[in-house]
Amino acid sequence: xxxxxxxxxVPILLGLILSGISIYWASPIYQHQPDPxxxxxxxxSDLGIWICAHVPGQHHYSSPPDWIYNHMSxxxxxxxxxxxxxxxxxxxxxxxxxxxxxxxxxxxxxxxLLPRRTDLCDALRMLRYYLGFPFAKLARRQWLxxxxxxxxxxxxxxxxxxxxxxxxxxxxTGWAIHKPMQLQWLAALFGGYNAARVWHFWxxxxxxxxxxxxxxxxxxxxxxxxxxxxxxxxxxxxxxxxVANEP
Amino acid sequence: xxxxxxxxDSLQPKDTPSTDIGxxxxxxxxxxxxxxxxxxxxxxxxxKREAVExxxxxxxxxxxxxxxxxxxxxxxxxxxxxxxxxxxxxxxxNFFGERPLPAIAIAxxxxxxxxxxDFLVFGAGALAATTGAGxxxxxxxxxxxxxxxxxxxxxxxxxxxKALRIDDDVAEALYSGxxxxxxxxxxxxTSLKNNYNGATPDPGYISxxxxxxxxxxxGLSISLxxxxxxxxxxxxxxxxRLVCVExxxxxxxWAGLRFDDLLRAYPPMSQARWALVESSVNLDSSGxxxxxxxxxxxxxxxxxxxxxxxxxNGQPLTVDHGAPLRLLVPVKLGLKNVKAVTRITxxxxxxxxxxxxxxxxxxxxx
Numbered sequence: 001x002x003x004x005x006x007x008x009x010v011p012i013l014l015g016l017i018l019s020g021i022s023i024y025w026a027s028p029i030y031q032h033q034p035d036p037x038x039x040x041x042x043x044x045s046d047l048g049i050w051i052c053a054h055v056p057g058q059h060h061y062s063s064p065p066d067w068i069y070n071h072m073s074x075x076x077x078x079x080x081x082x083x084x085x086x087x088x089x090x091x092x093x094x095x096x097x098x099x100x101x102x103x104x105x106x107x108x109x110x111x112x113l114l115p116r117r118t119d120l121c122d123a124l125r126m127l128r129y130y131l132g133f134p135f136a137k138l139a140r141r142q143w144l145x146x147x148x149x150x151x152x153x154x155x156x157x158x159x160x161x162x163x164x165x166x167x168x169x170x171x172x173t174g175w176a177i178h179k180p181m182q183l184q185w186l187a188a189l190f191g192g193y194n195a196a197r198v199w200h201f202w203x204x205x206x207x208x209x210x211x212x213x214x215x216x217x218x219x220x221x222x223x224x225x226x227x228x229x230x231x232x233x234x235x236x237x238x239x240x241x242x243v244a245n246e247p
Numbered sequence: 248x249x250x251x252x253x254x255x256d257s258l259q260p261k262d263t264p265s266t267d268i269g270x271x272x273x274x275x276x277x278x279x280x281x282x283x284x285x286x287x288x289x290x291x292x293x294x295k296r297e298a299v300e301x302x303x304x305x306x307x308x309x310x311x312x313x314x315x316x317x318x319x320x321x322x323x324x325x326x327x328x329x330x331x332x333x334x335x336x337x338x339x340x341n342f343f344g345e346r347p348l349p350a351i352a353i354a355x356x357x358x359x360x361x362x363x364x365d366f367l368v369f370g371a372g373a374l375a376a377t378t379g380a381g382x383x384x385x386x387x388x389x390x391x392x393x394x395x396x397x398x399x400x401x402x403x404x405x406x407x408x409k410a411l412r413i414d415d416d417v418a419e420a421l422y423s424g425x426x427x428x429x430x431x432x433x434x435x436x437t438s439l440k441n442n443y444n445g446a447t448p449d450p451g452y453i454s455x456x457x458x459x460x461x462x463x464x465x466g467l468s469i470s471l472x473x474x475x476x477x478x479x480x481x482x483x484x485x486x487x488r489l490v491c492v493e494x495x496x497x498x499x500x501w502a503g504l505r506f507d508d509l510l511r512a513y514p515p516m517s518q519a520r521w522a523l524v525e526s527s528v529n530l531d532s533s534g535x536x537x538x539x540x541x542x543x544x545x546x547x548x549x550x551x552x553x554x555x556x557x558x559x560n561g562q563p564l565t566v567d568h569g570a571p572l573r574l575l576v577p578v579k580l581g582l583k584n585v586k587a588v589t590r591i592t593x594x595x596x597x598x599x600x601x602x603x604x605x606x607x608x609x610x611x612x613x
Contacts, residue, residue: 007369011376018388027494074388079493080606081385081407088383088410111345150345180490181428181578181613182421188429193488193496231365233351233358 001103003232005096012096013207015089020204021073022082029201044068090174097167112151113161122146122154130155130213159210166206173200383407411608418612419544428552428577431486431498436560439489439497441567442581444539445531450566452528452587458555458572462593464514473571477557479512480504485552490613491581492602501575503556506548515545515593522548523598524574524583525590541583542600542609543576545593552577555588580611 030043040046048067052058061067069076074085104110125146136143146153152160176187176196190196218226228234353361381389383406386399441447458476460469482502490496515522522543529539547553556575557564564570569586576583582602592598603609 007372011380015380023494027491029494070391074385075391078385078387080602083492083608084407084411084606085383087414088407091410091413108346111343114343114345177494179418179421179613180488180496182418182423182426184429193490197494227362230369231362233362 001099002107002109003229005100005103006229008096012089012093015085016093017204017207018074019082019086019089021069022075022078023086024201025069025073025076026079029197038065040065094171097171100164113157115157115161116154119154119157122148123158126153126155159214162206163210166203170200170203173203415608415610418610422546422578422612424546424550428487431488433486433500435498436486436500437498439499442491443586445529445537446534447566448528448530448587450570453570456571456589458588459590460513461590462516462519464516469513473557476504476555476572480508483554485554487552487577489577489581489584492607500560501554501556502558503554503572503575505551506553506555507551509555510545510549518595519593520545521594521597523592523594524585524588526585526587527589528587539585540599540601541585542598542603543583547576547578547612550576550578578612580613582607583611
């Protein structure tokens with residue numbers, strides 16, 4: 001169940017993010033005084049203009065202010081469609097979240113995700129390992145992976161615990177923005193309607209910042225890990241198993 | 248994930264067996280524990296030979312226990328004894344403590360079958376997601392991705408509208424006729440932009456403006472001018488937030504008569520459930536007449552904070568904000584807040600809506 005909902009998240013989150021940025025286009029959170037030359041107020045459009053001016057190969061892009069929206073969303077100027085897709089994906093995301101939590105509870109997998117008291121130090125050790133890894137590889141030095149006798153290391157636990165929490169907060173802030181009058185207590189919880197929009201926007205970045213290293217590390221970790229994410233079994237004997245043989 | 252790569256390498260080739268080898272050859276040898284592996288209490292040597300074990304990922308309790316039982320007889324004798332050993336797990340310390348992963352011995356044939364099935368399902372899912380994206384994504388997006396064939400279909404509209412109706416039903420269920428929207432103080436008032444969806448009308452219409460009511464219980468068509476409305480009904484004030492479908496919002500100080508008071512003074516016909524609120528002065532972006540009309544359910548029209556506003560921030564409404572009278576319905580998105588209302592018609596069936604025709608929601612309750 002957890003595996004299923006994990007993979008269902010791929011198309012659902014992609015749909016939510018792409019349609020979400022299309023919705024953002026209609027009324028960007030980050031605006032400034034109109035630019036005297038272009039009349040532009042949107043920081044995302046500034047970024048697009050900058051990219052077209054400075055990135056090789058983009059000089060002849062037809063509408064620089066739309067660069068970000070054309071590359072990171074469904075596109076500008078399609079609010080109605082983006083909203084409908086966003087609601088569709090959002091309901092699927094909530095159903096999927098229920099499936100995920102139900103799977104964690106019935107399978108007992110939630111225990112592997114709970115942060116522990118020693119996690120801060122261990123997570124920093126893992127971070128040091130990851131940061132040092134490319135340099136050690138270049139220098140052909142040995143770079144030992146910190147050892148853990150749990151299913152996930154501390155950094156993984158922190159990440160895998162945070163993402164469902166972010167999912168919950170995304171849904172909560174989403175409802176706060178969607179129904180700021182009927183669910184006014186929810187909007188108030190996040191500091192009001194406008195603040196809830198900011199929350200909702202930055203929560204999206206948690207998924208993006210999570211997914212990039214997540215995908216890189218899964219591939220770096222090898223076929224066994226990727227396969228276990230699909231079929232649910234692994235050939236790796238865990239330390240805990242070995243410990244278990246001792247009376 | 249907490250093993251070094253040399254562990255993976257030694258196990259890798261053996262856990263993807265070809266179909267013709269027997270169970271004996273499925274035996275995988277665990278590597279010798281490296282010096283850094285050895286904890287004083289963990290002698291590794293008893294684990295030297297072990298059956299291929301699929302370590303069940305937690306959370307898939309559905310099929311794991313039944314499998315290990317069902318296929319028990321197929322297992323190699325030696326393997327089974329080891330497997331039993333490794334299943335006997337350390338007693339967990341507390342409720343929150345992580346449980347060791349169950350090691351499940353399983354016949355290679357069954358494992359291959361299971362894995363093949365899972366990969367096929369995974370591939371089918373990926374294919375379905377891609378097809379779904381091609382079916383649901385806007386044509387502009389597909390064109391940018393290099394798909395120039397027209398993928399718009401009535402099915403897509405039908406499906407997306409279906410999802411939208413679910414959301415509308417949720418919004419309607421959330422609505423409460425007694426729940427007031429938050430009100431603010433004068434210091435919290437923000438600017439409110441003129442968001443006429445086309446050109447702002449020429450103020451010439453104001454002098455001859457009347458509000459026409461149709462679909463009344465009396466069967467008559469009533470026309471009221473602004474003096475009539477302002478003198479006959481008590482004025483209510485509120486400082487509320489107007490939220491646009493685009494995402495921006497503005498807090499303003501509004502005053503006007505309650506829609507509910509108008510409904511009491513001129514009751515609609517008994518079977519009416521909806522109001523069609525129209526403005527005939529609305530223009531499109533090139534300045535041509537483009538009458539604006541929205542549907543409003545009567546339950547929302549009766550909400551005590553639903554006003555027919557005549558004043559904005561203490562002054563009579565300006566043309567920008569829909570002089571001389573606009574609908575102010577803070578429990579709906581801004582697009583329902585019709586400026587310069589010229590006609591209200593009570594009807595039994597849900598009437599058409601300017602923005603619903605353009606792919607937006609019909610109910611728009613917030």
